[in-house]
Amino acid sequence: MSLFDIDEKIAKVVSVLPNKIKIEIKNIELFKVESEKFSVGSYLRVSDSDDCALICIIENYTIQKEENSESLYIIEAVPIGFLDNEGNFTRGGNNIAIPPTDVEPARKEEIQRIYDDIEMGKRFYFSSLSQDNSIKVPVNGDKFFNKHIAVVGSTGSGKSHTVAKILQEATMIRNQGYEGLNNSHIVLFDLHSEYHQAFPDANYINVNNLVLPYWLMNSEELQELFIDTEANDHNQRNVFKEAVLLNKKRHNPDVNPKFITYDAPFKFNIYEVLTYITNKNNNRKNKENKIVWDDGSGKEFEITSSNVSLMFDSILKPLGTAAGPNFGDFLNFISRMENKLNDERLSFLTKGRAETITFKETLMQFLGYQIPNQGSKSNHNITIIDLSGVPFEVLSITVSLISRIIFEFGYYFKKTFSEGNEKAPIMIVYEEAHKYVPKVQSAKYNSCRISIERIAKEGRKYGVTAMIVSQRPSEISETIFSQCNNFVAMRLTNPEDQNYVKRLLPDNLGPLTDSLPNLKEGDAILLGDAIIMPSLVTIDRCNPFPSSNDILYLEHWKKEWLEVDFKELTESWTK
Known part of the structure; x- marks a missing residue:
């Protein structure tokens, strides 16, 4: 009955x-x-x-x-x-x-049938139903990765394990008939050096082997690095742009000058740019109101379009007696540039391989392809960019430049090949995204915000999607977060973050979203275009795990006093 x-x-x-x-x-x-x-x-x-x-x-x-x-x-x-x-x-x-x-x-069988209402070849698994772990909850893999993903959760909610599990499954899926790597391409920005343990075979890049040439930077990135962007000094911007453009033309004589722009990725020499600006800062006028220089024998000469290269070669001796245009205006600018170029922490941007690496090698480095005669002997599905050693003042620039390069790879792939970037789609994972694309409008985050917002708004057209990972979603650029179509929402204890996530989700998810502050570790609300229906799920355990940031204070405090090698520590600190 x-x-x-x-x-x-x-x-x-x-x-x-x-x-x-x-x-x-x-x-x-x-x-x-x-x-x-x-x-x-x-x-x-x-x-x-x-x-x-x-x-x-x-x-x-x-x-x-x-x-x-x-x-x-x-x-x-x-x-x-x-x-x-x-x-x-x-x-x-x-x-x-x-x-x-x-x-x-x-009934259990009925619920499983509902979740399985996804074409068999498109099912992608990384979780099970929290109410009953025997019910596996697939997402439509194409819809999941083809649209931007947000993974949010407070510290200790299991966020890193969730990211690791999703990526591990992505690198293991394959059609029958071949062995070796599948065709997944993932770039992961790792702010706290967590993920190398979870992906020991990944293309691992840290500050010691990262090569990110300054000459690939666009105008926003160059100015953020070398110019005091908060000062809003137009003279600095103008002379810097002038020097960079002239130097690009100097080092690329075979390229049509009309293709050489401030943003175009042509090699130039930043040290020569500094010399040019120093000469501009020193210019003086003679009695005829001309800016003249010593040719080395005491005779004066003027700089023209035919000999402007002399401004890059060495510090010239001015012969005039009156101050020329911008005389002395760039002292602080020159000092800032010198400090940046002499900072060993920034050598991955300004020295060594950064001056000799090719555009092609730079692309291959970040996309996991084997570079002939350089380092790795194989290809990699995942490239981990460990940002833990990158100085904070260039963190935003580093993320911006790599993101922009990958986006433009997708753009030119589609433009160059008839099939577009359908055959080699890429996902970029932004761990702790609130640290470098915050909601706050600040000049020092401009370049990064522009790069990632462009991916959020246009990336899907060119086979470049993003996974935004954060413990503070309310602090992320709304333009970026609002473009996400699939959400993995884990425990959020901050009321601002809870309300922010709730505002982005459908109104009829009351029982699910109300549970955000009380979810246990490893549980998540999974919803979006890729899942049959919004669900409370338990994320499957990843293997191997990412390294934990939790320090066992009590366990270590119980041990005998530790003698610290301060000599080694300070040498590492200051080198």
């Missing part, structure tokens, strides 16, 4: 609203399925005379005592989708016939 039968009166629907179903249950033990968990978050099936059904999630319940001292359970559930009489599931909708004829717990 049906649980809904009037004689039995075990369960009945007493209210149906667009976003809520209210159910009365007389005998909870008879109602629930034996051996299956039944609680807040469980699934219900409310059906009609046509054998169509609403699938609902239990949001809350109250218990009332009746006159005969028996308990009456009042359950409120949120409808999340519609199941037609052929078993096809549609998200949303509330179009069952009136009145509903039956209400019962959704």
Whole structure:
């Protein structure tokens, strides 16, 4: 006999609203399925005379005592989708016939069938249903990776494990008929040196082997590095642009000058640019109001378009007696440039291989391709860029330049090859994204914000998508976060972050989003275009794990006093 039968009166629907179903249950033990968990978050099936059904999630319940001292359970559930009489599931909708004829717990097999309503070859697994871990929850892999992903969660929520699990699964999927690497291309910005342990075979780049040539920077990045952007000094910007353009033309004589722009990736010599600006700072006028220089023998000469290269070769001796244009204006600018160029911490940008590496080698380095006669002897699915050793003042520039290079790779791939970048799509993972693309408008983050916002808005067209990972989603550029179509939301304890995420999600997810501050480690709300219906899931354990940032204070404090080698430490600190 049906649980809904009037004689039995075990369960009945007493209210149906667009976003809520209210159910009365007389005998909870008879109602629930034996051996299956039944609680807040469980699934219900409310059906009609046509054998169509609403699938609902239990949001809350109250218990009332009746006159005969028996308990009456009042359950409120949120409808999340519609199941037609052929078993096809549609998200949303509330179009069952009136009145509903039956209400019962959704069976495990039925729930699994709903989740499996994704073409077999497109299913991508990395989690299971929290209510029942035997129910695997796939996403549509094409929709998941083809659109930007947000993974958010407070410290200790399991965020790093989630990212590692998703990427590990991505590198293991493959069609039959071949061995070796699949064709996944992933670039991961690792701010705290966590992920090398999870991907020991990855293309691992840290500050010791990172080569990021300054001559690939665009105007925003160059100015952020060498100019005091907060000072808004137009003279500095103008003379710097002038010097860079002239120097690019000097070092690329075979290139049509009209193609050489401030932003174009042509080699130039930043040390020669500094010499040019120093000469500009020293210029003096003679009695005829001309800017003249000593040719080495005491004779004066003027700089023209035909001999402007002399301004790059050496510090010239001025012969005039009166101050020329901008005389002395660039002293602070020159000092800033000298400090940057002499800073050994920035050698990956300004010295050694940064001056000799080719454009091609730079691309191959970040995309995991083997560079002939250089370092790695194989290709790699994942490139980990360990930013932990990168000085904070150039962190934004580093992320900006690499992101822009990868975006433009996708752009020119599509432009160059007829199939576009459909055959080699790339995903960039931005760990702790709030650190370098914050919501706050600051000149020092301009270049990074522009690069990543461009990927967020246009990247999908060129086979470049982003995974935005953060413990403070409310502090991330809204332009970037609002472009995400799939969300993995883990425990968030900060009310601002909770509210920010809730505002981006559908209004009918009350029981799910309200659980954000109370999720256990490894649990997440999974929703978006790629999943059949929003779900509370448990992320499968990754193997191997990323390294933990949790220091076992009590365990180490119990040990004997540690003698620190301060000599080695300070040498490492100052080298």
